[in-house]
Amino acid sequence: MPVITLGSLSFSGPFLAPLWSPPKTAGLYAILVPGWRLLTFRALYFGHAETFTPELIKSHQRHAEWVTIAGTDWNLYIATHEMSFATPARLESSARELARSYKPEFRPVDEKNMPSLRTMLLAQAMRNGQEK
Numbered sequence: 001m002p003v004i005t006l007g008s009l010s011f012s013g014p015f016l017a018p019l020w021s022p023p024k025t026a027g028l029y030a031i032l033v034p035g036w037r038l039l040t041f042r043a044l045y046f047g048h049a050e051t052f053t054p055e056l057i058k059s060h061q062r063h064a065e066w067v068t069i070a071g072t073d074w075n076l077y078i079a080t081h082e083m084s085f086a087t088p089a090r091l092e093s094s095a096r097e098l099a100r101s102y103k104p105e106f107r108p109v110d111e112k113n114m115p116s117l118r119t120m121l122l123a124q125a126m127r128n129g130q131e132k
Contacts, residue, residue: 006046011029013078017077026050028091030080
């Protein structure tokens with residue numbers, strides 16, 4: 001099973017979001033897009049779930065923005081860090097702590113989750129490079 005380290009935690013994945021088979025436990029998750037170099041990834045978002053479900057990504061309120069950045073669902077990846085016996089409060093605090101230490105590209109701005117200008121420009125450059 002592939003493993004990626006984000007912050008100080010080891011996550012299972014990254015897995016292509018449309019093909020992901022979620023674990024049947026609680027934990028943290030990271031939404032990722034491919035980086036500039038082969039086999040590198042950039043985190044867009046960190047969240048937590050009491051139960052991972054296949055609909056977790058598509059039903060998220062920020063899914064449309066992630067697809068805008070990635071260009072397609074097939075460029076979205078997910079990685080999970082299982083925390084089987086964690087309380088909802090522990091899950092939430094762990095996700096906040098991870099986001100604070102890692103500083104993902106997709107973070108709250110004026111109480112709204114908006115991608116940074118840098119992220120949007122990088123995404124546009126990547127899409128333009130693929131079209132040529």
